[in-house]
Amino acid sequence: MDDSPLGYYSTINSDDTDLRLFAERIKLVYSHANVVISASLLAVVIVLFIFWGEISNDRLIIWSVLVAITCFAGYLQIVRFSRARSRIENMTPWKFRFLATTFVMGALWGWATVYLPPPDSKIHQVFLILLSGCLAAGSVATFSAVIESIFMFSIPAMAPVAGVMISSxxxxxxxxxxxxxxxxMFLVxxxxxINGVVCSTLKLRYENMDLVNNMQRSVLELSMAKDSLVKSEDRFRHLAEASFEGVIIIENGFIIDFNLALLQTTGYSAEQLGGKRLLDLVVPDYHALIKRRLTEEQSGPVEILLKTKNGSALPVEVRVKSANYKGAAIRVIAIRDIRERKKTEKSLLEAKTRAEEATRLKDMFVSMVAHDLKSPINSIMSLLKMQRDGDEATKAMANRPETIDSVLESGSRMVDIIDELLNLSRLQTGKIIPCSRFIKCAELADITLAGFSHIATRKGITLNNQIDNGNMVFTDADLLGQVMRNLVSNAIKFCGPADTISISSPKNQSVVIVISDTGPGIREDILVDVFRYDKNISTMGSGGERGTGLG
Known part of the structure; x- marks a missing residue:
């Protein structure tokens, strides 16, 4: 059998001490019951040897068989108990079974002391009394864990013969x-x-066992807590070292620990940071802010400047968290390098400013163009109304060549504006792809001037092409021609009779095409704004022409 206090039911977890003690007493009495049973069988053999032939053999055999059957039942009961592994709360039936067996055993020995000896032989009776007394004494030592079993054996075994002898x-x-x-009575x-000693011993044994278990549990919990703390510290160290952010642990304003990311961010070595004051790393302008963060329970981020090893100011984002380490109040500070974020914020701000400026200029440009488009449209609409609603004189005026020329010029100006807008849109969207080739500058200048010869003749303006025939340039002929046409058109607007417009290319330089005129030129006060779209510098031409500024 198991020698543990609870034996084969030790796996039962019960806080009821009385039940546990009761269960252990039942176990003890079953573990020692085979001693009394074996002694009874031995005593039966002795009785058979001594009494054989002295009394009726039939009566002796019947008694011996009954005792043997009872002993066998006791052995069987012990085996069943050892295999049952009963729970604590199921021990009571086993107790009553054992008490019943001991009572039957005691009753058989009590019957033997009264009825087995020959009537005229007191020696045989005394022998049986002594034998029963020895068995009763043995039951005291064996069955003392369950005191009722002693009563169940001793009283039936000894009381009958005592009663017979007293009444003799x-x-x-x-x-x-x-x-x-x-x-x-002495045995009882x-x-x-003995029962009190056994119960006290068992109780003390349980108390000691509980004490040992509690100590073992405490030691185990302490060991587990220590292992958990070591693992937690290792895990924290690994996480801190793997973090992209710098981590500092502060106690009383001094740095007691940090991670590798902080060293990489600031450029300091571990020896240089150990024991250093936190404020020694902070730019003086932010000392007051950091002091407040260290004393307040605020975990929100703040932006400050740190002093790196090379003396530069590093923009960082700081978060402060209070903690308790080994009974001491500490502060854990997370430091994030925000240089890239600052660059991105600056780029976004500049892009936002440029976008807002571009939107403003676009709105102004559209407003200016819309205003310039209204004039030629109004001229055309006025002529059409004169033709439809005017009298004969008005219609005759509308049909005059100079009136029609004025309307045609307005329409031509509107077409030019629309073409310029379309070209500008195609340039911005990348739909105009330059197709460069070698061209003769003189031929392109002749073509450009020929397109304005009728207007120049009408205004008395002379057009000159001064480019040498051998002058070549590698460019897109259409785009360069458009630029030249815009410049010549602007020159014709502001030149008057006897003025000259020339296209030339100075020698001994890279290819430069110059369009010049002898007209009044651009006034000094608006010359500085000639390339600004947000400034309306359009003026009237020599013939009353209007424009949209520098095309």
Whole structure:
């Protein structure tokens, strides 16, 4: 059997001490019951040997068989108990089974002391009384864990013969009867003492076992807590070292620990940071802010400047968190390098400013163009209304060549504006792809001037092409021609009779095409704004022409 306090039911977890003690007592009595059973069988053999032929053999055999059956039942009950592994709360039936077996055993021995000896042989009776007394004494030592079992064995085994002897009328037998009763009372008293010792021992054993278990549990919990703390510290260290942010642990304003990312960010070595004051790393302008963060329970981020090893100011984002480490109040500070974020914010701000400026200029440009488009449209609409609603004189005026030329010029100006807008849109969207080739500058200048010859003749303006025939340039002829046409058109607007417009290309330089005129030129006060779209510098031409500024 298992030697643990609870034996085969030790796996039961119960806080009821009385139940546990009761279960252990049942286990003890079952573990020692085979001693008394074996002694009973041995005593039966002795009785058979001594009494064989002295009394009726049939009566002796019947008694011996009954005792043997009872002993066998006791053995079987012990085996079943050892295999049952009963729970604590199921021990009561096993107790009653054991008490029943001991009572039957005691009753058989009590019957034997009264009815087995020959009527005229006191020696045989005394022998059986002594034998029963020995078995009763043995039961005291064996069954003391369950005191009821001693009563169940000793009283049935000894009381009948004591009663017979007391009632015999013989002084000696009466005395022997009383002695027998005193012996039984002595056994009962002794069994009570032994039972008290056994119960106290078991209780102390449980208390000691609980104490040992509690100590083992405490040691185990302490060991587990220590292992957990070590693992937690290792995990924190690994996480801190793997973090992209710098981490500083502060106690009383001094740095007691940090991670590798902080060293990489600031450029300091571990020896240089160890024991350093936190404020030694902070630009003085931010000392007051950091002091407030260290004393307040605020975990929101703040932006400050740190002093790096090379003396530069590093923009960082700082978060402060309070913690408790080994009974000391500490501050854990996370430091994030925000240089790239600052660059991105600056780029976004500049892009936003440029976008807002571009939107403003676009709105102004559209407003200016819309205003310039209205004039030629109004001229055309006025002529059409004169033709439809005017009288004969008005219609005749509308049909005059100079009126029609004025309307045609307005329409031509509107077409030019639309073409310029379309070209500008195509340039911005990348739909105009330059197709460069070698061209003769003189031929392109002749083509450009020929397109304005009728207007120049009407205004008395002379057009000159001064470019040498051998002058070549590698460019897109259409785009360069458009630029030249815009410049010549602007020159014609502001030149008057006897003025000259020339296209030339100075020698001994890279290819430069110059369009010049002898007209009034651009006034000094508007010359500085000639390339600004947000400034309306359009003026009237020499013939009353309007424009949209520098095309």
């Amino acid at each position: 009328g013989n002084e000696i037998e009466t005395t022997m009867g009383y002695v027998t009763l005193l012996y039984v 008293s002794l069994s009570r003492r």
